[in-house]
Amino acid sequence: MNIDMIRAAANRLKGHARRTPLLSSPFLDELAGRRLFVKTECLQHTGSFKFRGGWSAVSALDPDTRVRGVIAFSSGNHAQGVAHAATLHGVPSVIVMPSDAPKLKIDNTRALGAEVVLYDRAIEDRDKIGTRLAKERGLTLIKPFDEPQVIAGQGTCGLEIAEQAGEQGIDKADVLVNCGGGGLTSGIALALEADAPGLRARPCEPEEFDDTTRSLATGQIVSNTRLSGSICDAIITPAPGELTFPIMARLCGPGIVVSEDEALRAMAQAFLRLKIVLEPGGAVSLAAALFHADQIDGDAVIVVATGGNVDPDMFRRALDTLPG
Amino acid sequence: MNIDMIRAAANRLKGHARRTPLLSSPFLDELAGRRLFVKTECLQHTGSFKFRGGWSAVSALDPDTRVRGVIAFSSGNHAQGVAHAATLHGVPSVIVMPSDAPKLKIDNTRALGAEVVLYDRAIEDRDKIGTRLAKERGLTLIKPFDEPQVIAGQGTCGLEIAEQAGEQGIDKADVLVNCGGGGLTSGIALALEADAPGLRARPCEPEEFDDTTRSLATGQIVSNTRLSGSICDAIITPAPGELTFPIMARLCGPGIVVSEDEALRAMAQAFLRLKIVLEPGGAVSLAAALFHADQIDGDAVIVVATGGNVDPDMFRRALDTLPG
Numbered sequence: 001m002n003i004d005m006i007r008a009a010a011n012r013l014k015g016h017a018r019r020t021p022l023l024s025s026p027f028l029d030e031l032a033g034r035r036l037f038v039k040t041e042c043l044q045h046t047g048s049f050k051f052r053g054g055w056s057a058v059s060a061l062d063p064d065t066r067v068r069g070v071i072a073f074s075s076g077n078h079a080q081g082v083a084h085a086a087t088l089h090g091v092p093s094v095i096v097m098p099s100d101a102p103k104l105k106i107d108n109t110r111a112l113g114a115e116v117v118l119y120d121r122a123i124e125d126r127d128k129i130g131t132r133l134a135k136e137r138g139l140t141l142i143k144p145f146d147e148p149q150v151i152a153g154q155g156t157c158g159l160e161i162a163e164q165a166g167e168q169g170i171d172k173a174d175v176l177v178n179c180g181g182g183g184l185t186s187g188i189a190l191a192l193e194a195d196a197p198g199l200r201a202r203p204c205e206p207e208e209f210d211d212t213t214r215s216l217a218t219g220q221i222v223s224n225t226r227l228s229g230s231i232c233d234a235i236i237t238p239a240p241g242e243l244t245f246p247i248m249a250r251l252c253g254p255g256i257v258v259s260e261d262e263a264l265r266a267m268a269q270a271f272l273r274l275k276i277v278l279e280p281g282g283a284v285s286l287a288a289a290l291f292h293a294d295q296i297d298g299d300a301v302i303v304v305a306t307g308g309n310v311d312p313d314m315f316r317r318a319l320d321t322l323p324g
Numbered sequence: 325m326n327i328d329m330i331r332a333a334a335n336r337l338k339g340h341a342r343r344t345p346l347l348s349s350p351f352l353d354e355l356a357g358r359r360l361f362v363k364t365e366c367l368q369h370t371g372s373f374k375f376r377g378g379w380s381a382v383s384a385l386d387p388d389t390r391v392r393g394v395i396a397f398s399s400g401n402h403a404q405g406v407a408h409a410a411t412l413h414g415v416p417s418v419i420v421m422p423s424d425a426p427k428l429k430i431d432n433t434r435a436l437g438a439e440v441v442l443y444d445r446a447i448e449d450r451d452k453i454g455t456r457l458a459k460e461r462g463l464t465l466i467k468p469f470d471e472p473q474v475i476a477g478q479g480t481c482g483l484e485i486a487e488q489a490g491e492q493g494i495d496k497a498d499v500l501v502n503c504g505g506g507g508l509t510s511g512i513a514l515a516l517e518a519d520a521p522g523l524r525a526r527p528c529e530p531e532e533f534d535d536t537t538r539s540l541a542t543g544q545i546v547s548n549t550r551l552s553g554s555i556c557d558a559i560i561t562p563a564p565g566e567l568t569f570p571i572m573a574r575l576c577g578p579g580i581v582v583s584e585d586e587a588l589r590a591m592a593q594a595f596l597r598l599k600i601v602l603e604p605g606g607a608v609s610l611a612a613a614l615f616h617a618d619q620i621d622g623d624a625v626i627v628v629a630t631g632g633n634v635d636p637d638m639f640r641r642a643l644d645t646l647p648g
Contacts, residue, residue: 021345023367026408027435040367042599043347084350111351271639275366275601275632308599312643315595319636 001148001243003194006155006187009056013156016088017052018044020157022164022302025273033293035300037168038286039161042276042308046112048234049157049184049306050081050144056153057142058085066091068138073126075101077234077307078144079109087113094139096130104311145183146241154184158191158201161302165196172198173300174253176285179203179212180235182244184306189251199302202253204285206232206260212240212248213255221245231260231314234281234307256295262287267318270305279310280318325472325567327518330479330511333380337480340412341376342368344481346488346626349597357617359624361492362610363485366600366632370436372558373481373508373630374405374468380477381466382409390415392462397450399425401558401631402468403433411437418463420454428635469507470565478508482515482525485626489520496522497624498577500609503527503536504559506568508630513575523626526577528609530556530584536564536572537579545569555584555638558605558631580619586611591642594629603634604642 020040028036041049058070069092072082079095086093095109099118110116119129134141143150161175175192177185182203189201203212209232211224223239230236240248258266263280266287270278278286285303289296344364352360365373382394393416396406403419410417419433423442434440443453458465467474485499499516501509506527513525527536533556535548547563554560564572582590587604590611594602602610609627613620 018345018347021342021367023342027432030435043345043364047599108351268636271601271636275371277595277599277601312592312595312646316640316643319640322636 001151001190001247003190005148005152006159006191009149009152010156010159012059013052013055013153016055017156019160020044022168023274023276027273028269028290031269032289032301034298036289037300037302038274039157039302039304040276041157041304041306042278042282046077046080046084047307047309048077048081048282049154050077051084052156053150053153053183054078054081054085054142057147057149058082058089058091060149061140065140069093070142071096071130071134071139072142072144073130074144075105077309079105079114080112082142083109083112083114094133096126102311145181145237146243148243151183151187151244155187155191157184157304158188159195161188162192162195162199165199165302170300170302171196173298173302174296175199175201175302175304176204176256176288177201177304178235178281178284178306179205179255181237182212182240182248184304185252186244186247188304189247193251200253201251203248203255204288205235205255205257206230206263206284207257209236210255210257211238213257215240215245216249216252216255219249232263232281232284234279235284256288256292258284258287258292262291264318265321266290267315268321271319272322276305277308277310277315278305279307280314282307325475325514325571327514329472329476330483330515333473333476334480334483336383337376337379337477340379341480343484344368346492347598347600351597352593352614355593356613356625358622360613361624361626362598363481363626363628364600365481365628365630366602366606370401370404370408371631371633372401372405372606373478374401375408376480377474377477377507378402378405378409378466381471381473382406382413382415384473385464389464393417394466395420395454395458395463396466396468397454398468399429401633403429403438404436406466407433407436407438418457420450426635469505469561470567472567475507475511475568479511479515481508481628482512483519485512486516486519486523489523489626494624494626495520497622497626498620499523499525499626499628500528500580500612501525501628502559502605502608502630503529503579505561506536506564506572508628509576510568510571512628513571517575524577525575527572527579528612529559529579529581530554530587530608531581533560534579534581535562537581539564539569540573540576540579543573556587556605556608558603559608580612580616582608582611582616586615588642589645590614591639592645595643596646600629601632601634601639602629603631604638606631
């Protein structure tokens with residue numbers, strides 16, 4: 001895993017992934033107590049940065065392998081990113097989803113061209129189903145984060161941040177990244193090391209699901225005690241990955257942990273001041289910048305707003321945090 | 325009023341206004357029955373395209389005039405665009421607003437650096453107040469649309485559309501523009517005439533406030549019968565301007581009129597599929613593309629999503645149009 005793989009991924013993504021804008025608002029600067037810039041990956045294809053990793057992985061396969069198709073396990077943003085990338089490559093994708101996943105996400109994944117295979121979480125083994133299908137049909141498994149070409153794809157976001165920070169005259173700042181398994185965080189960290197060494201990636205997580213923050217603090221991989229029950233579902237994983245953790249341990253600053261209420265309030269500020277839609281797990285980094293400013297160094301901070309796939313009901317909850 | 329003024333404005337705006345992205349979604353393509361692209365001016369500074377015209381007008385003043393400051397009448401997006409542009413130029417701005425304007429808008433305009441002068445709509449004459457202040461302090465009035473440098477600033481959005489359409493391989497399409505007094509529509513029309521003659525601007529308006537559509541149909545300026553009572557407040561004006569109408573009459577295709585309910589449903593689709601926040605008046609053009617496809621020609625359509633300054637309550641109304 002190195003910077004050359006990220007640059008190669010950037011070449012493959014050119015003209016396919018969006019170069020998402022870096023937004024700001026004087027109102028958010030004031031709340032954050034410093035200049036605040038938001039990298040708007042919610043505006044990426046499929047509504048999250050996951051399209052970068054999906055495209056990178058699918059495009060990196062040799063054509064004979066790719067034509068047989070790909071498979072992924074996901075009920076969320078990775079599913080949509082892989083499905084859309086596969087369809088645009090003209091190859092089949094199978095997404096294995098729990099049968100109790102939200103209907104909208106199942107419908108969307110299908111509409112993006114995937115074959116959705118549902119399984120019953122209580123009685124069926126996801127991995128067994130996936131392994132069988134992969135073997136029968138010759139599908140390639142695209143893992144959500146602990147996979148070099150996925151990390152490389154997510155790292156392209158970091159190359160853009162380095163460039164866009166330079167355009168704003170920022171050469172020293174914390175870059176706050178919503179962190180699940182660490183694919184995006186480690187990819188961005190590698191890109192910044194190469195192209196903007198004064199910028200430092202820092203993982204942001206919700207309370208009670210701060211596996212990466214604790215792993216970085218203790219120097220070894222530790223796990224979350226539970227795996228559900230957070231509104232920040234997009235960034236809940238058991239533990240940082242075997243590939244991603246060593247990169248984060250070498251390059252990242254300490255993690256920042258925010259409450260669910262802070263994530264909702266950050267969504268409301270993004271609505272009000274930036275006119276973008278974030279999901280709770282996509283707003284944790286903004287919450288860290290707005291409500292935990294004392295843990296951040298420097299005159300400027302960059303926030304990666306990782307996704308916007310949120311149901312109307314959850315968005316109403318965010319709006320409810322605003323006065324009036 | 326000509327293309328050279330728009331190009332000069334683009335030079336002045338460089339590094340100050342955002343080049344807003346052109347977004348799309350396969351889900352919206354399907355709803356619209358053709359490829360649909362959204363120019364996201366809600367992501368412009370101050371949440372609407374009005375910052376372009378404000379910056380253009382303020383930056384075009386000679387320095388001795390500019391230093392005395394500017395004045396505008398507006399309770400909405402023009403107020404914020406002018407206030408922010410003036411503050412960034414380091415010159416004072418006075419915004420004359422009705423005392424019953426939403427508190428949030430008054431607060432925001434102040435926070436952007438303007439001196440807000442409130443007047444009572446029932447008993448005071450706005451123009452008289454403005455004229456007196458302008459005379460006393462040597463302020464320059466920045467009109468909202470019927471002013472060449474404002475039209476030139478809004479036209480820079482059209483230069484970007486011409487460029488971005490080219491990048492997408494689109495050389496023939498209708499460009500749907502939310503239309504109040506016609507500053508943006510006429511500016512875009514002039515820019516397209518020069519840089520993308522296969523693209524044609526078309527004004528979009530809400531029902532009962534379709535002055536421009538009717539003016540284009542009859543070939544002469546006609547007025548709306550009323551001036552309030554629309555949720556699309558951002559694009560409600562008495563009639564197209566003396567400067568803007570002749571340009572629109574020469575260059576634009578017929579207007580498209582949508583219902584308020586369609587505007588709300590378009591806001592919901594923009595939330596769901598593009599992860600952007602639109603106000604009702606900023607979503608009329610998207611509503612036209614999604615719900616009046618039979619009035620549109622060609623395989624592709626471009627929609628200018630002009631603004632996103634919407635209150636939480638109105639946004640909830642938009643979300644309420646979604647199932648579940």
